[in-house]
Amino acid sequence: xxxxxxxxxxxxxxxxxxxxxxxxxxxxxxxxxxxxxxxxxxxxxxxxxxxxxxxxxxxxxxxxxxxxxxxxxxxxxxxxxxxxxxxxxxxxxxxxxxxxxxxxxxxxxxxxxxxxxxxxxxxxxxxxxxxxxxxxxxxxxxxxxxxxxxxxxxxxxxxxxxxxxxxxxxxxxxxxxxxxxxxxxxxxxxxxxxxxxxxxxxxxxxxxxxxxxxxxxxxxxxxxxxxxxxxxxxxxxxxxxxxxxxxxxxxxxxxxxxxxxxxxxxxxxxxxxxxxxxxxxxxxxxxxxxxxxxxxxxx
Amino acid sequence: xxxxxxxxxxxxxxxxxxxxxxxxxxxxxxxxxxxxxxxxxxxxxxxxxxxxxxxxxxxxxxxxxxxxxxxxxxxxxxxxxxxxxxxxxxxxxxxxxxxxxxxxxxxxxxxxxxxxxxxxxxxxxxxxxxxxxxxxxxxxxxxxxxxxxxxxxxxxxxxxxxxxxxxxxxxxxxxxxxxxxxxxxxxxxxxxxxxxxxxxxxxxxxxxxxxxxxxxxxxxxxxxxxxxxxxxx
Numbered sequence: 144x145x146x147x148x149x150x151x152x153x154x155x156x157x158x159x160x161x162x163x164x165x166x167x168x169x170x171x172x173x174x175x176x177x178x179x180x181x182x183x184x185x186x187x188x189x190x191x192x193x194x195x196x197x198x199x200x201x202x203x204x205x206x207x208x209x210x211x212x213x214x215x216x217x218x219x220x221x222x223x224x225x226x227x228x229x230x231x232x233x234x235x236x237x238x239x240x241x242x243x244x245x246x247x248x249x250x251x252x253x254x255x256x257x258x259x260x261x262x263x264x265x266x267x268x269x270x271x272x273x274x275x276x277x278x279x280x281x282x283x284x285x286x287x288x289x290x291x292x293x294x295x296x297x298x299x300x301x302x303x304x305x306x307x308x309x310x311x312x313x314x315x316x317x318x319x320x321x322x323x324x325x326x327x328x329x330x331x332x333x334x335x336x337x338x339x340x341x342x343x344x345x346x347x348x349x350x351x352x353x354x355x356x357x358x359x360x361x362x363x364x365x366x367x368x369x370x371x372x373x374x375x376x377x378x379x380x381x382x383x384x385x386x387x388x389x390x391x392x393x394x395x396x397x398x399x400x401x402x403x404x405x406x407x408x409x410x411x412x413x414x415x416x417x418x419x420x421x422x423x424x425x426x427x428x429x430x431x432x433x434x435x436x437x438x439x440x441x442x
Numbered sequence: 443x444x445x446x447x448x449x450x451x452x453x454x455x456x457x458x459x460x461x462x463x464x465x466x467x468x469x470x471x472x473x474x475x476x477x478x479x480x481x482x483x484x485x486x487x488x489x490x491x492x493x494x495x496x497x498x499x500x501x502x503x504x505x506x507x508x509x510x511x512x513x514x515x516x517x518x519x520x521x522x523x524x525x526x527x528x529x530x531x532x533x534x535x536x537x538x539x540x541x542x543x544x545x546x547x548x549x550x551x552x553x554x555x556x557x558x559x560x561x562x563x564x565x566x567x568x569x570x571x572x573x574x575x576x577x578x579x580x581x582x583x584x585x586x587x588x589x590x591x592x593x594x595x596x597x598x599x600x601x602x603x604x605x606x607x608x609x610x611x612x613x614x615x616x617x618x619x620x621x622x623x624x625x626x627x628x629x630x631x632x633x634x635x636x637x638x639x640x641x642x643x644x645x646x647x648x649x650x651x652x653x654x655x656x657x658x659x660x661x662x663x664x665x666x667x668x669x670x671x672x673x674x675x
Contacts, residue, residue: 367462397523398521401523423526425523425527426523426524426527426528427524427528427664434524435449435526435624436521436523437524438450438523438524438525438526439450439451439452440449440451441451
């Protein structure tokens with residue numbers, strides 16, 4: 144080999160390798176984008192260890208279907224966010240999970256919603272313990288017109304969770320501490336719950352929910368009436384609570400869904416369109432409708 | 443199929459994305475022009491063009507900064523997700539490739555100056571023949587990649603990435619040819635070193651063109667196909 148050829152050799156080899164690599168790299172792209180017309184759920188709707196297992200849930204208001212064939216699992220220790228435009232059925236689905244739809248006369252629910260091996264729509268199920276097991280936090284903070292202490296103590300007392308005053312006090316303190324409210328309200332436990340600020344009232348409602356040892360917490364737009372700081376506090380609280388509870392949150396804020404949830408489900412006109420990890424939904428949604436909605440290209 | 447970036451309900455976002463896209467295309471056009479001019483000056487000994495290339499080099503850098511600024515603004519104001527996020531991330535990354543393409547043009551311009559502004563004789567035409575061929579391949583590849591930046595077509599990007607690497611093949615045979623020229627006349631060494639440096643620049647231009655195509659694939663499909671050899675091994 145000549146000298147100059149030797150000098151050229153290392154670079155020659157490197158370039159040859161690159162050339163080979165280029166030639167042999169065949170790109171197989173998954174063009175998985177699902178068209179707008181397809182209304183079957185895409186993505187992983189089921190999980191290996193579901194706390195709630197919903198199969199083919201249909202909801203009708205009179206004759207009008209509000210939710211069609213929704214199959215979705217709520218996993219343990221997960222925050223799952225429901226997103227979608229108004230009227231898409233996400234709140235209806237949320238209310239199915241603790242039979243809040245029973246309060247609407249013309250509402251009919253079919254399909255199965257299993258928790259701990261029992262269908263919650265079974266006639267033998269008592270909704271009072273069910274709603275303790277699957278607690279709910281609403282859009283507007285709605286503390287009872289009672290003292291801060293009584294707001295928390297009311298649930299455990301009627302469910303018989305405390306033997307005596309000492310145990311009840313302990314539940315109240317623990318619940319308030321878990322929601323980060325203790326330091327803020329410990330000196331005014333006897334004052335009305337409604338005297339707290341909006342964010343504090345919402346945390347009081349969450350404390351009231353967790354005081355009865357739920358398994359699942361349903362949150363229907365829990366931050367829409369709160370300022371950004373109170374919102375951050377609730378989000379941080381959700382992050383802490385999800386180690387013990389499953390949290391289902393309905394939110395109109397896509398950024399909130401992206402910030403707090405582990406999985407995201409997108410609903411559209413009564414259909415569950417796509418479910419996936421929050422990372423996947425917000426970076427690589429598969430369904431065209433999901434992409435249109437989250438990027439603000441809707442309607 | 444071309445990818446549309448517009449269609450947002452809030453149309454101002456469309457406008458901002460369109461402005462960013464236009465800035466990217468303007469910068470791509472500028473660096474393509476720079477490379478063509480630098481190559482022309484190298485091949486045809488047009489030293490007056492070198493001045494233009496050198497004068498416009500800061501423009502390329504300024505455009506990079508301006509695009510980065512636009513991207514930061516969009517990220518702060520719009521919190522983009524899904525395809526919008528991928529497009530903006532890819533634009534933010536490929537602007538670096540564009541800036542480096544500008545650097546390659548400046549490099550070729552610098553080599554041209556050293557090649558012709560010295561006391562030795564100019565290189566013979568047969569020494570420059572390979573540059574002409576490689577230059578054509580590199581420019582064609584870059585032109586295709588830049589045109590596809592306009593329409594963001596997945597198929598075209600795939601076609602480019604799967605195309606035969608003419609540039610690399612030509613580089614291999616050029617090296618062999620140049621080695622024989624050195625053996626024939628050792629006085630060619632100085633010129634040949636400069637010529638090989640320009641060839642390396644052309645190879646880099648080809649690599650950057652392929653990077654641009656990879657970013658288009660990412661924007662449209664969400665597949666990150668960079669460094670595909672990592673998965674292969």
